[in-house]
Amino acid sequence: MNRRNWLTGAAVGAVAATSVSRVALAAIPEPVQQTSANTAPPWTPPGVTGAGRPYNPVVTLNGWTAPWRMNAGVKEFHLVAEPVVREMAPGFMVNMWGYNGQSPGPTIEVVEGDQVRIYVTNRLPEHTTIHWHGQRLPNGMDGVGGLNQPQIPVGKTFVYEFTARRPGTFMYHPHADEMVQMAMGMMGFWVTHPKAKHPLIEDVQRD
Numbered sequence: 001m002n003r004r005n006w007l008t009g010a011a012v013g014a015v016a017a018t019s020v021s022r023v024a025l026a027a028i029p030e031p032v033q034q035t036s037a038n039t040a041p042p043w044t045p046p047g048v049t050g051a052g053r054p055y056n057p058v059v060t061l062n063g064w065t066a067p068w069r070m071n072a073g074v075k076e077f078h079l080v081a082e083p084v085v086r087e088m089a090p091g092f093m094v095n096m097w098g099y100n101g102q103s104p105g106p107t108i109e110v111v112e113g114d115q116v117r118i119y120v121t122n123r124l125p126e127h128t129t130i131h132w133h134g135q136r137l138p139n140g141m142d143g144v145g146g147l148n149q150p151q152i153p154v155g156k157t158f159v160y161e162f163t164a165r166r167p168g169t170f171m172y173h174p175h176a177d178e179m180v181q182m183a184m185g186m187m188g189f190w191v192t193h194p195k196a197k198h199p200l201i202e203d204v205q206r207d
């Protein structure tokens with residue numbers, strides 16, 4: 001093999017490695033991290049095509065909203081359970097556990113009837129799960145470790161998938177070592193917007 005051929009081979013190898021990582025990126029949405037505990041502006045989906053049905057996005061005080069992407073009609077999120085440092089007051093840093101760089105974790109916003117897929121990666125020093133508190137969903141998606149799913153081991157990713165059937169205001173939290181994990185700050189806010197005016201849900205006026 002002369003030098004020219006060797007370079008060609010190396011270039012082919014590099015292209016192959018790049019395409020593998022692109023495939024991996026396409027398979028699992030890149031988790032979005034947040035380093036600031038300040039109130040973030042509401043997140044609105046970019047573009048119009050495939051952006052899901054419209055809704056009036058919420059503002060999470062001292063928090064933020066998880067971006068999602070559409071994949072063949074499914075809203076895909078990626079939550080990372082991990083140790084975080086949150087600034088509670090200027091200079092007052094607290095070591096906590098949370099999601100995607102913050103505690104509480106990012107707000108998840110969907111619309112009633114949306115099909116939702118949530119990748120949960122465990123970067124904690126112990127197993128975890130997420131229980132989607134108040135959702136009506138298949139038993140295997142309910143997130144109680146050791147009961148209706150295996151615990152998510154350290155370093156692994158579990159995929160939850162269900163339809164957001166019930167409009168309302170909910171939360172998510174682990175059902176694994178609850179006394180430790182929830183006390184350490186692992187929880188987040190979930191809003192399922194009604195798909196139309198709901199007879200039992202009043203409109204809320206906001207500034």
Ligand SMILES: [Cu+2]
Nearest residue numbers: 131133134173
């Ligand atoms: Cu709960």
